[in-house]
Amino acid sequence: MGRPREFDNDDVLTALQDVFWEHGYEGASYADIMKATGLKKGSLYAAFGDKRSLYLHALAKYDKGNVSDGVAMLRNEGLTGSERISALMQSLVDAAETKRGRWGCLLCNAAVDQAPFDAPTEKVVQASLQRMRDAIAVALKDTKAADKSELIWTAYFGGRVIIKSGGTKTVLKAIQGQTLALL
Amino acid sequence: MGRPREFDNDDVLTALQDVFWEHGYEGASYADIMKATGLKKGSLYAAFGDKRSLYLHALAKYDKGNVSDGVAMLRNEGLTGSERISALMQSLVDAAETKRGRWGCLLCNAAVDQAPFDAPTEKVVQASLQRMRDAIAVALKDTKAADKSELIWTAYFGGRVIIKSGGTKTVLKAIQGQTLALL
DNA sequence: ACATTACTTTACTATTTGGTCAATAATGTT
DNA sequence: AACATTATTGACCAAATAGTAAAGTAATGT
Numbered sequence: 001m002g003r004p005r006e007f008d009n010d011d012v013l014t015a016l017q018d019v020f021w022e023h024g025y026e027g028a029s030y031a032d033i034m035k036a037t038g039l040k041k042g043s044l045y046a047a048f049g050d051k052r053s054l055y056l057h058a059l060a061k062y063d064k065g066n067v068s069d070g071v072a073m074l075r076n077e078g079l080t081g082s083e084r085i086s087a088l089m090q091s092l093v094d095a096a097e098t099k100r101g102r103w104g105c106l107l108c109n110a111a112v113d114q115a116p117f118d119a120p121t122e123k124v125v126q127a128s129l130q131r132m133r134d135a136i137a138v139a140l141k142d143t144k145a146a147d148k149s150e151l152i153w154t155a156y157f158g159g160r161v162i163i164k165s166g167g168t169k170t171v172l173k174a175i176q177g178q179t180l181a182l183l
Numbered sequence: 184m185g186r187p188r189e190f191d192n193d194d195v196l197t198a199l200q201d202v203f204w205e206h207g208y209e210g211a212s213y214a215d216i217m218k219a220t221g222l223k224k225g226s227l228y229a230a231f232g233d234k235r236s237l238y239l240h241a242l243a244k245y246d247k248g249n250v251s252d253g254v255a256m257l258r259n260e261g262l263t264g265s266e267r268i269s270a271l272m273q274s275l276v277d278a279a280e281t282k283r284g285r286w287g288c289l290l291c292n293a294a295v296d297q298a299p300f301d302a303p304t305e306k307v308v309q310a311s312l313q314r315m316r317d318a319i320a321v322a323l324k325d326t327k328a329a330d331k332s333e334l335i336w337t338a339y340f341g342g343r344v345i346i347k348s349g350g351t352k353t354v355l356k357a358i359q360g361q362t363l364a365l366l
Numbered sequence: 367a368c369a370t371t372a373c374t375t376t377a378c379t380a381t382t383t384g385g386t387c388a389a390t391a392a393t394g395t396t
Numbered sequence: 397a398a399c400a401t402t403a404t405t406g407a408c409c410a411a412a413t414a415g416t417a418a419a420g421t422a423a424t425g426t
Contacts, residue, residue, distance in 0.1 A: 002402030003392040024296050026209040030384065041385075043404060051384065104295060111348035112287060112295040113207055122349050129348060150354060151361035155334055158341025165294035165312060166305050171333060178334035213414065224415075226374060234414065 005047075012037050012047075013061040020058040021106045025051075025114050055110075056120060062106045063128045074135035082183045084139040085152065089176040092159045096169045104164030108157055129157070145182040152179055195220050195230075196244040203241040204289045207296050208234075238293075239303060245289045246311045257318035265366045267322040268335065272359040275342045279352045287347035291340055312340070328365040335362055 019028050019036035030041055033054065037044065048054050070091075074084050095101025103109075107128050115122040136156070137149040145152065159167075159175050202211050202219035213224055216237065220227065231237050253274075257267050278284025286292075290311050298305040319339070320332040328335065342350075342358050 001394045001400075003404080005403070006392095022299075024209075026207075027296065027300075029382080031382090040405060042387085042406085045385075046403070102299070107348075108344050109295050111344055112292050113210070115348050116285070117210075125348050129345070147364075148361045150357040151334075151338055154341035154345060154358050155338045156341070157344060158337035158339070161291050161294055161340060161344055162312070162337060165290075165298050165308050174333040175337050178331045181330075212412080214412090223375060225376085225417090228415075229373070 007037075007039060007043075009047075012039065013057060014065075016048075016054055016058040017061040017065070017106065018100075020055055021062070021100070021103045021109065024109055025055050052118070052120075055114070056124065059106065059110060059121065059124050059128075063124065063131075067107070067128045067131060071131050071135040074132075074139045081139045081141060081143045082180075085136070085143070085145075085183060086180055088136070088139075088156060089179050092156060092163075093169060093172045093176050095160065096163050096167060096172045102163060105157060105160035108160050108164075132156075143183045148182055152182070155179055195222065196240060197248075199231075199237055199241040200244040200248070200289065201283075203238055204245070204283070204286045204292065207292055208238050209296070235301065235303075238297070239307065242289065242293060242304065242307050242311075246307065246314075250290070250311045250314060254314050254318040257315075257322040264322045264324060264326045265363075268319070268326070268328075268366060269363055271319070271322075271339060272362050275339060275346075276352060276355045276359050278343065279346050279350060279355045285346060288340060288343035291343050291347075315339075326366045331365055335365070338362055 015037040016033070019032055022028075023032060030044075030051075033044065033051075034040060039047075044054060048057050070088070073079075073087055076084060079087070107125050110121055110125050111129075115125050133150070133153045136153045140146045140149050140152065155175060159172060162171065162175075198220040199216070202215050205211075206215060213227075213234070216227065216234075217223060222230075227237065231240050253271070256262075256270055259267060262270070290308050293304055293308050294312075298308050316333070316336045319336045323329045323332050323335065338358060342355060345354065345358075
């Protein structure tokens with residue numbers, strides 16, 4: 001009963017994820033958010049709450065989408081551990097040349113500009129980073145680099161930041177090569 | 184001729200560096216900046232220009248201070264290459280427990296929240312990152328890990344981001360150990 | 367002592383910010 | 397057809413934002 005929603009919830013969540021991903025929390029104004037989602041302020045408040053809540057919804061969407069996809073790949077038993085880490089590092093190289101990839105990693109962006117000032121943000125960022133860490137450890141389990149899990153984990157996210165700084169595909173390929181040489 | 188400055192230029196630059204380091208570009212309001220520097224808006228404009236200029240001055244100060252100190256250590260021929268990389272990784276672990284260290288790395292912070300939107304910022308961030316990259320390569324030159332320079336470089340800055348996300352000393356120590364095991 | 371110079375301060379402005387609210391519109395139910 | 401319920405909209409608000417300009421003040425050389 002009542003008037004039905006005119007928007008697709010998942011589309012809006014993706015739009016929220018993207019606008020915060022590209023612009024950061026403070027960098028995304030309501031003008032940006034309204035344009036990205038196609039919704040007016042009032043609707044956003046009614047559906048998701050205040051700006052901070054919008055941001056947390058965006059982070060949750062990222063975790064359920066991008067992070068979960070990565071984790072699933074890293075835990076895919078249809079591939080060898082080396083193949084999985086190779087795929088991870090290839091995705092890093094590719095990120096240097098895709099639109100979203102050049103926005104960096106939403107987790108890293110959130111870690112830098114919001115985690116220190118907002119405990120809920122810090123908590124969800126840490127949880128997503130931990131999921132990646134665990135998944136990388138699983139993928140490395142039967143490789144020569146089983147004892148280098150945190151190093152590879154850190155290098156992966158470091159690479160995402162390098163991309164955001166404007167890093168070229170060349171340097172990313174160096175990181176990729178040196179990482180895969182550990183396997 | 185004329186009245187001389189009443190403030191110590193270097194103190195103000197350090198204060199600017201710190202306030203942007205802790206809060207980011209948009210996160211640092213003039214209220215914050217005035218409090219940190221002890222100067223009023225008018226003086227700041229007269230001495231350094233608009234907010235963007237203040238930020239670039241802060242980045243320049245960081246490069247001349249923190250970055251140059253790191254580079255000098257990595258190029259210190261009084262130490263072996265291994266000793267220098269060990270010192271670098273120890274500084275990473277220490278950063279997890281100091282006030283400034285928990286603010287992350289100003290270069291990474293700038294890469295995330297300003298580099299994509301401001302070409303001058305991107306340029307200076309890239310230059311500083313490159314200086315670190317070159318210095319790490321020099322330090323590794325005579326070690327077993329001479330061919331892993333970009334990996335260690337990326338892992339170092341990745342570690343700085345992990346710290347900003349709230350990473351504990353424990354995980355930083357793992358990164359440190361796994362990196363030093365390459366030498 | 368004085369004129370010059372330049373720094374400091376205060377008050378002000380135009381814009382943008384996140385957020386609210388009452389009016390309107392679209393549905394299912396009675 | 398009338399109603400209750402929920403969604404959408406656009407006007408509105410107070411606070412904060414970066415930036416400016418004029419007036420005041422202090423240090424210098426002559």
